[in-house]
Amino acid sequence: MSYSVAPEQARELLEQELGGSYPDARGRYGPFGGRFVPETLVPALNRLDAGVSRYLHDAEFQAEYVAELKTFVGRPTALTHAYTLSKRWGADVWLKREDLAHTGAHKINNAIGQALLAKRLGAKRIVAETGAGQHGVATAAACARLGMPCTVYMGAVDTERQAPNVGRMRLLGATVVPVTSGDQTLRAAIDEALRDWVSDPEGTYYLLGSAVGPHPYPYLVRELQSVIGREARQQMLEQAGGLPDVAVACVGGGSNAIGMFHPFIKDPSVALLGIEAGGRGPGLGDNSATLTYGRPGVLQGCYTLVLQDGDGQVQETHSVSAGLDYSGVGPEHSLLMTAGRVRYEQATDDEALDALSECCLAEGILPAIETAHAFAGARRWARVNPGKRILIALSGRGDKDMPTLQKTLLKGML
């Protein structure tokens, strides 16, 4: 392995976690996580941290959150038996349908939770970043519902390949700001959102969209997204007659994956498999497979695995899916990989598109291209582990990907 954390140390830390003690008070996941930010951000993060401690598990806040999940988001989302894929793969395949959540992906679980928190903290306006646009749409929807103005920063490259989502955000009342600096994708958008937040840390709330960034965001997002795994665990017991042998999720920043994995971490019989974007291949800059090729470093306030060159320059990334196109990954995933609790593999652009097509034809479901990476990984796992029960996090629907699909799978069909 190309990084320097001793697996022994990581395993020990994970055992402590099974006792319920991570992240620690400084937001550390073993050696990962923490808070590496300019002084100007510290008071804002402290205030957020205090707010999270005070409200997140408070009965009144939880009641309000659960009511929104039920009546606005449409939870619990279905667990679907994929019987045609099961037959084709020689497995028993189950799909946790976050594509059926309001606005079409898991992002809304986090957005509505943080927007409620922002209100409690007295914020007057929300800023957010978005990659695929799904987090922007979810945030715009949550802000419209709660009556808060919302500004969304989005890399200029992403505004083009996710044009339908830009329109949706604007219809929902958000101001969308295309970011032309840096890599012009998610990383640059996060930088801009942080800059905006620093200029008014009291009145503005930064609604971060994945399990990344400085403490307490990775913890906050995990807690809000864990509803995915909690529901799926219960539904597997009721509908499939037992726990899955493996749970599979795609990994960009890692929020749908940690939401799915976290409630299964203490189940030793459940293997956990995260699938990153293998892009065009293993070359530097050709993929977004951070856990596979990254080394420890600081990115956007957090010590985690980062795609970087020999001089520590953060690498630009490539993936056919905007939502996976990020050079960092949540610190908890860095720990879970180092400790050997979760296995991370990758699927290339072509493998993902092929799996997307198979899911459409076999199950009548058009998944997001991000999600299709999980399908490609699950299909490969099924080949080596025949006859097993597989749970896939279907993180979102693919309608937003039509511009990309027109240029790839549909090319020549028109």
Ligand SMILES: *Cc1c(COP(=O)(O)O)cnc(C)c1O
């Ligand atoms: C944003 C997004 C992802 C990737 O983000 P994570 O934080 O890794 O979950 C995956 N799937 C869909 C549909 C998304 O919108």
